[in-house]
Amino acid sequence: MRTTSPIRLAALLVCLAALLAAGRYGPIAPYVQAVKSDKTASIAFGGLEKTDAGPADLAEWIKAEAPKLAIPPVDAKIDRVWKAIPGYNGREVDIDATLARAKELGLGPGGEPGRFPWVFRELEPAVQLDQLEPAPVYRGNPNKPMVGLMINVAWGDEYLPSMLKTLADEKAKATFFFDGTWLSKNLDKAREIVKAGHEASNHAYTHPNMSRLGAERQRSEIAKTEALLRDGLGTSNKWFAPPSGDFNELTVRTASGLGLRTVLWTLDTIDWKKPPASGVVAKVSAQAEPGTLILMHPTSTTEQALAGIIRAVREKGLEPGTVTDTLSSARTEDRPAA
Structure with missing residues (x-):
């Protein structure tokens, strides 16, 4: 018959004593005592x-x-x-x-x-x-952890399909500011953009320098594109982005009279100069902060940089979105930086 050695028996007795002590004095003592006394655990x-x-x-x-x-x-x-x-x-x-x-x-x-x-x-x-x-908007509230993606479309469309795919892949929405002349010739493409959940907004009709125009011409430039957005796309718009960022006080008042707020940007990618995509991503990574509005165009640079821009924004704990979402007062809870 096999017997327990004195050393093994002593070890077992020490373990048993430790367990009893833990139940009386250790970290599980409150639970043990509550169960013993039938109190709330x-x-x-x-x-x-x-x-x-x-x-x-x-x-x-x-x-x-x-x-x-x-x-x-x-x-x-x-x-x-x-x-x-x-x-x-x-x-x-x-x-x-x-x-x-x-x-x-x-x-x-x-x-x-x-x-x-x-x-x-x-x-x-x-x-x-x-x-x-009436006053222009350059940024969202600095307490809101969102960044607005602004894409001005006045010419060309060869890079739009790829950019739209990137936005879909990254699960991000953007605001497309359409030049009316482009929009009148590309309503079907614009409808696909809206169908994908993106926002359509006003970028005047012939891409003029608004500050050089009189009151009637300024109103016509904005109103004609607004009619296309309403009747051609069925959208309800609230923003006007002046071409080339050129505007004056008359522009702001004219847009306001048509129910629109003039919006510009916080951070310009200057993608029309075709800088390296890596440089654009680095710029966004360094400068994006809560409320930033990022200006882009459908260019080869932005086609290559867009995914990196979105990821750089999210790595800073910010969420990319439309201009309306970014400029609304609705809360967006902080997301942890990657």
């Missing part, structure tokens, strides 16, 4: 607390933590340098909805509040962009 999982705590305790904990997570809204304003800057929604905890979700998941008070399944309500600013006096 709370077990942490994933930074949260799985619990049988009463609903009153949970509700009070949510109410106590909620103010710490509130963010006030930011009003739109006219900046001395950047002119019209849109506002940004704040947020507050929806206490009733949060309590209901926590109960569904069987969660209780405690754990890491940052990982709790909070439900938020957005709080709109008292002053929105459309309440400001």
Whole structure:
């Protein structure tokens, strides 16, 4: 018959003593004691607390933590340098909805509040962009982690299919500002762009220097393209991008009279000069920040750089999107930088 050696027996007794001590004094002691005394047991999982705590305790904990997570809204304003800057929604905890979700998941008070399944309500600013006096927009709100992709289309289309494929592959949307003359000849292509989920906006009709035109001609340039966008594409537009960035106060007022806000850019890729695609990507990587509007055209440079531009933006924790999405006050929660 095989017997246990004195040394092995001693080791077993030491292990048993350690387990008993852990249950009485160690890190699992609260759980062991709760089970022994048939009290509420709370077990942490994933930074949260799985619990049988009463609903009153949970509700009070949510109410106590909620103010710490509130963010006030930011009003739109006219900046001395950047002119019209849109506002940004704040947020507050929806206490009733949060309590209901926590109960569904069987969660209780405690754990890491940052990982709790909070439900938020957005709080709109008292002053929105459309309440400001007519003024050009060069950027989005610096608190919003988005970047707007602006693609001005006035000539050529050989690079558009490839760029659209890249946007689809990268799951990104952009705003295409169409010159009216181009648009009148390429409505089917523009319809495909809109069908793909991109935004169509106004880039005048004949790509003129707007500041050199009188009031009636400026109005005609904008209105003719706006009619094409409305009747030819069935879109509802709110932006006017002056060709070559050339405009004056009359341009801004004229666009406003037609229901449009004049929009320019924060970062110009200058892709029409055909710089190396790698240089454009490096420029975007270095200069893009929350609210940046990036100007591009359907060129060979942008065709090659577009995927890199989108990835560089996301690597900075920003989300590329349309001008409307970037300039709206709706919240876009921060995404971690890659």
